[in-house]
Amino acid sequence: MENILIIGCGASGMAAAIHAAERTDRRVTVLERQARVGKKLSATGNGRCNLTNLEAADRNYHGEQPEFSAAVRAAYPPEQVLEFFAGLGLRTVTEYGGRVYPLSDSAGSVVDVLRLALEKENIEVLTGCAAESVQREAKGFAVKAGERILRADRLILACGGCAGSRLGGVMDGYDLANSLGHSRTALYPALTQLRTAPDYPRALKGIRADGRVRLLRGSTVLAERRGDVLFTDAGLSGTAVFEISRHAAGQSGLMAELCFFDEPEEALYADLLARRQRWGSLEANRILTGAAQSRLGQMLCKYAGISGGIPARALTDPQLRTLARAMGAFCLPVTGVSGFETAQVTAGGLRTAEFDPETLESRIVPGLYACGELLDVDGDCGGFNLQWAWASGLRAGELR
Numbered sequence: 001m002e003n004i005l006i007i008g009c010g011a012s013g014m015a016a017a018i019h020a021a022e023r024t025d026r027r028v029t030v031l032e033r034q035a036r037v038g039k040k041l042s043a044t045g046n047g048r049c050n051l052t053n054l055e056a057a058d059r060n061y062h063g064e065q066p067e068f069s070a071a072v073r074a075a076y077p078p079e080q081v082l083e084f085f086a087g088l089g090l091r092t093v094t095e096y097g098g099r100v101y102p103l104s105d106s107a108g109s110v111v112d113v114l115r116l117a118l119e120k121e122n123i124e125v126l127t128g129c130a131a132e133s134v135q136r137e138a139k140g141f142a143v144k145a146g147e148r149i150l151r152a153d154r155l156i157l158a159c160g161g162c163a164g165s166r167l168g169g170v171m172d173g174y175d176l177a178n179s180l181g182h183s184r185t186a187l188y189p190a191l192t193q194l195r196t197a198p199d200y201p202r203a204l205k206g207i208r209a210d211g212r213v214r215l216l217r218g219s220t221v222l223a224e225r226r227g228d229v230l231f232t233d234a235g236l237s238g239t240a241v242f243e244i245s246r247h248a249a250g251q252s253g254l255m256a257e258l259c260f261f262d263e264p265e266e267a268l269y270a271d272l273l274a275r276r277q278r279w280g281s282l283e284a285n286r287i288l289t290g291a292a293q294s295r296l297g298q299m300l301c302k303y304a305g306i307s308g309g310i311p312a313r314a315l316t317d318p319q320l321r322t323l324a325r326a327m328g329a330f331c332l333p334v335t336g337v338s339g340f341e342t343a344q345v346t347a348g349g350l351r352t353a354e355f356d357p358e359t360l361e362s363r364i365v366p367g368l369y370a371c372g373e374l375l376d377v378d379g380d381c382g383g384f385n386l387q388w389a390w391a392s393g394l395r396a397g398e399l400r
C-alpha cells in the first residue's frame, strides 16, 4: 500500500486528503500543527465562508505565472468544486457577484462536511502535530514531527501561507520546501487594511459605506475598486479596500481617494446650492444631512474647511465648490498596509515554475507536491482564494 503524507489540514490539505484516499490502495496521513483542523476555515467570510465564486476568471488571480493557476483552475472550475461539496452533503447558496456560501450561513458546516469525509479507514489525521523538518530518503520522505518520524512514499505540502497568523498562518511550508531545494518569490500581505494618517478615520470608525476607492501616486491611478469601504481606527477596511491593498504593500507616498457619490462634480455642486437655499438655517457642517451618514457628512465638511457654528446660508459658492470636490475625492494619505496578522491571504509563494501544473508535482523533487496558498497564487476577495485552495488541493490529491 502506498503511503501518502500531507502536511497541513486546512482547506487545500483536506481536499487533497479526501481525493487521494478515494483510491483504497493508498494510506493517507494528514499532519496538522494546530489542535483542531480547519481553524482558519471556520473564520472565513466573517464566519459564513465564501467558499467559491461562480464568476471566477483569470483576472481574479495573481502570481508570477498566471498560466499556471489557470491550468489548475480549468481542471477544477467552481461548478466542479461545488459538485465535490454536494457529494460531501453540503448545501450552498449563490449570492451577488457569484459568491457561494453554505446554505446554513455558517463556515462550521463546511468544516463539518470535510471532517466527516476525512473519517475514512485509510485516512489518519494527527492534530497538534507540527512537521519540523523533512528529508529525502532512498524511497520517499522522512518527516520529523516532535518525537515521531513519519515515512511516506509521496508528500504533499499544504501548509498554507503566513497570512492570518492569528488563525495559524506560518512560514513552515516555505521553510520545508526550501530545505528540499525549492525557492519562493517575495511575500507580502494581501486582502488587508490600508493604514492611513489618523486625522479622519478615527472619528469615522465603524462607518461602512458603498463607494469607489482609488489608490493614487500623484495623479496616477494605481488601482481602483468599487464596493464596501469600512473606516477603522487605523485606516480603511472593507472589500474594495482589501482588493487594492496588494498595490500598496511596500510602497510609500500613496493616497487613498474615496468617493461615496456616484455623480459628477457639477451635479453635486448644484445639489449643494439647492440645499443652501432650502435649509439655510441648518448648521453649515450639517448641509449633507440625508445625503450621507451624518458623521461622514460632517467629516467631509471638515475636510472641505467647513465648520459648524454658522448657518448653511452663510456658505459661499467657492466653499460649496470645495465641498462638491471633496465629495468626489476625499483623500487620505496612506501610511502602509496592515501586516500578515490580519491579512486574508499571502501574495507570493513557492515559485510555480518549479511545479508541474498538470499534477502539482515538483519538477525538482519527484514525489513532492504542493497546493493552496503556499504556492505563488493569490486571488481577489470574493471566494477566489478558497476556490484556488480546493482546486489545487484536489489536483494534488490526484497523485498522478
Ligand SMILES: Cc1cc2nc3c(=O)[nH]c(=O)nc-3n(C[C@H](O)[C@H](O)[C@H](O)COP(=O)(O)OP(=O)(O)OC[C@H]3O[C@@H](n4cnc5c(N)ncnc54)[C@H](O)[C@@H]3O)c2cc1C
Residues within 6 Å of the ligand: 007, 008, 009, 010, 011, 012, 013, 031, 032, 033, 034, 038, 039, 040, 041, 043, 044, 045, 046, 049, 050, 051, 052, 129, 130, 131, 132, 158, 159, 160, 161, 163, 164, 167, 168, 169, 170, 172, 173, 342, 343, 344, 345, 371, 372, 373, 374, 382, 383, 384, 385, 386, 387, 389
Ligand atoms: C480571516 C480570513 C477570512 C478569509 N475569508 C475567505 C473567504 O471568505 N473566502 C475565500 O476564498 N478565502 C478566504 N480567506 C483566505 C483562505 O482562508 C485561504 O486562502 C485558504 O484557507 C488557504 O488554504 P490552504 O489550505 O492553502 O491554507 P490553510 O487553510 O491556512 O491551511 C494550512 C494548514 O496547515 C497547517 N500547517 C502549517 N504548517 C504546518 C506544519 N509544519 N505541520 C503541520 N501543519 C501545518 C496550518 O495550521 C493550517 O491548518 C480568508 C482568510 C482569512 C485569514
